[in-house]
Amino acid sequence: MTFTPPASFTTRPTLRGTFGMSASTHWTATATAQSVLERGGNAFDAAVAGAFVLHVVEPHLNGPGGDLVALVRPAGASVPVVLMGQGPAPAGATLEHFRERGLDLVPGAGGLAAAVPGAVDAWLLLLRDHGTWELGDILAYAVGYARDGHPLVAGAATTIARVADLFHAHWPSSAERWMPTGGPPAPGTVVTNPEWADVLDALVAVGAALPDRAARIDAARERWMVEVLPEAAAFLRQPHRHADGADHPGILDTSDLVSWRAGYEPAVTARFRAWDVFKAGAWTQGPALLHTLRLLDDVDDAGLDPATVEGAHLLLEAQKLSYADRDAWFGDADGAIDVDALLAEEYVAARRALIGPEASAEWRPGSPDGRPPVSPPLRTEHASGDGSTGEPTVDRSGQTRGDTCHIDVIDRWGNVVSATPSGGWLQSSPTVPSLGFCLGTRLQATWLVPGHPASLTPGRRPRTTLTPTLLSRADEVIAVGSPGGDQQDQWQLTVLLRMLVGGYNPQQAIDAPNLHTTALVDSFWPRTWAPAGAAVEDRLGAEVIEGLEQRGHRVRRMGDWSLGRVTAVGRGSDGTLWAAANPRGAQGYAAGR
Template sequence: MTFTPAASFTTRPTLRGTFGMSASTHWTATATAQAVLERGGNAFDAAVAGAFVLHVAEPHLNGPGGDLVALIRPTGCERPVVLMGQGPAPAGASIDHFRSRGLDLVPGAGGLAAAVPGAVDAWLLLLRDHGTWHLADVLAYAIDYARDGHPLVAGAAATIARVADLFRAHWPTSAEQWMPTGTPPAPDTLVRNPAWADVLDGLVSAGAPDASREARIDAARERWMTHVLLEAASFLRHPHRHADGNDHEGVLDTDDLASWRAGYEPAEAVSFRGWDVFKAGTWSQGPALLQTLRLIEDADDAGLDPATAEGAHLLLEAQKLAYADRDAWFGDSDGAVTAAALLADDYIAERRALIGPAASPHLRPGSPDGRPPLLPPLRTDAAVADGSTGEPTVDRSGQTRGDTCHIDVIDRWGNAISATPSGGWLQSSPTVPSLGFCLGTRLQATWLIPGHPASLAPGRRPRTTLTPTLLTRETELIAIGSPGGDQQDQWQLPVILRILVGGYSGQQAIDAPSLSTTAVIDSFWPRTWSPAGVTVEDRLDARVVAALEARGHRVRRTGDWSLGRVTAVGRDADGILWAAANPRGAQGYAAGR
């Protein structure tokens, strides 16, 4: 083993078998996905069924009104492709409109921050093109949990408690859905959402009864975009409380919903230690991981160990450079950097030379294609930006934040998917009572300044933090991902290095202590950053922590099991399938045989 030896004890085994593997951030979604595999469905049938269950089981971490990014590799497909479920800004979402409302940032909660919801349409597109099951069979699991109830996970109960006053005073429809007794529910309370079950039944019944499987799915997609979401958008046209403390109307309308559909895109990739690593483009944060891998690829294997002071420092400083480029150059516009420029040999060498023995306290974007970088005004607020553990929080001003889910599936035929759905959290905006869900707030990841690649502009996608990963090497494959906002790839990176370079099994790599930098501009309102900030799990060797502090890192310890919610599935060179899941929070599980 090249790295510091993994502990002989792990929280659970790395599952191994030949039939199929599922892993997700909630045990119910994992069980659902594996049940689909057991009944003959493929990985895409399983992932879609599991994803709709995630809407029900983790409502504080994702919802039907949110968004989705996935990497898929159908069997026989040499190169993975991106399933793109990130909707754009509505036509009425202009910088001038937001400024006229007295805003200098897009609020972190409220319907004004809603992009066109993309997750459901993307899942249905995947099912139509690469699945084998009928929609009724795939959605039966989620319909059952929504109508008959499911035990509320502790994180969701805690989130509802945090926003109880907001619900009571300003979002009464959310209070009716999530606090029907007038008080926040306790963990494991049986929670039902019959309105959402009725919506799913409506999708199942869309289209002619004798139509083909594909035609029925297309009919469901049309009903979702032009009927269900239109009702949600109309509801949020009424003024309601936003994160800035004022009341605003939403701007999403009929034309926005009629003009957009989910789709597929080519993946970006780099080679690292013989593996091809695939990510979504620079409208996501995915290429920051690719740049990080290029920045550290010249280090010897031992120098990449996150459990050593040298390895941890290298990873932190390389990521700070990559995320500075993200914050200056990524977005869905003509001004965004191309992956080719970002990953060019000369530019990588130039950036790598900036990594020194001490922690840099500066945000240092480069000029990958010769243009000067543009950064928004930096807001430093240690009370907000000293490190997120990936769970929804409410800051001192009362704003609420949400997180994300993840699901990975691989089947016996070789189909594989790594998917990260998010947004539409129960705390995003008021619940639409007839639908049982709310819309997301992804527009908070845009800037209200002209000329930036991630500036708010009608018809453009907000730069998303959703960043699943697929890796391949000949017949080997790894599908991996994590919730965590700006930390998603930061939490994946140590796991990937421990598997590819360190010789760890999947579960050993996920269980090992993690760390991440907070010296990035937060993608979520109120968009702060913490110079030289680092969060580490307390299980990281105290000598390593002391060495990082001696180098100038501002280290914040967050508890023994606090950073990362990584899950992964894979296939080894001998054809054996495997799966592993995060133990933190006692919520994520893997299953397979």
């Protein structure tokens, strides 16, 4: 072991077995996925069932009106594919439309920020193509929790309390759904969502008479995109309060919905320490992790230890460079970065040479393919400057932030999935009363300026923070991911370095103290950055924290157990399966045997 030895104490063991493993950000979703494996389903059946449960039990972190990115590798395949569940901007989402309303950013809450919701269609596509179960059996878990109830997690209760004034004053349908007694529910209150249960039952019923399983699932997909989502879009075209403090109607229209479907894309990849690391393309932030790993690949093992001043400083500085390139070059546009150019040795070496002994306070994008970088509007200081972790916050005006879920599953046959669903948070926009959910706000990740790869463009996807990871080396595989907005890959990086380089077992790596840079352009409204900012868990130790401060990092101490909510599953070289999950917040769990 070349890193600082981990403490002998871990919050729980790394689970090991040969049958199947599941891990997610909520114990009920993990239990659901494992239940499907126990009943003969494969990893894809299990992940889809668990994901629909996440919509119900983590409504402040994801919802049916949100989006999804996953890495999917069927048994026998040598590389994974990307399950693409991120819908595009509506046809009416033009720069002119927003400017006419006096906006220079897409608001972080309200229907103006709604892209085409992609999560549900993507999950149904995965079930059709790679699952084995009937849709009704898959959805029965979520229907049960929505109709019969589940205990509300503390984070959801806190979010509802924060947004209570907004709900009462401006979003009465949300107040009725989440505060039926007039006030915010206490943690542990058993809550139901019968309207959503009815929607799910109708998705099953629409194809019940069809003779073919795939056709039954396609019928559900059609009903979702052509009937259910248009109803939601029509509701949000009524003017309602947005994060800018004004009332606007939504712009998502039926024509935007009926013409779009989820799909598959090739993954992008880089090699690190003999592992092939796979991510989604530059319409996500995923290639930034690949670039960071390339920057670090020539460093000796001991120099990559996040528990040392040198290692922590190196990780922060490397990621500043990677995220500067993300903020200048990533997006779903013709002018977006060529990932091969981003990962090319000559470019990586030039970027690596910029890392010095002191903390940089500059925004330093490069020119991977020779073009000058495109700068987004840079607004210094905001919530990220205080170490924000992406947790949902809402104020009286409607300013809102949301977070994310994650689920990983591997089965005994070798099927594996790493998926990060998000968006459609209960605080995103007013609840559609007949449906029990709201639409998401992913368009807030676009810029209202022309010429940037992430500029708002009708028909183009907003650049998403959702960034699951899959790694392989010979017969070994790791599926890993995290909530956390801009921090998702940063928290995964420390876990991966401790596992692949430092010799930690997965649970030790997840439990170990984490950190991240806040010196990046925030992907969420109000889109600002904190030069030289860094957030750390206090458990990193006074010596390391003081050493970072001496090098010029503006460090925010975030408490002992606050950063990093990674879950992971995998298969070792001996064929043994394993799983581990984040203990922070007492919500994420792994299960398996």
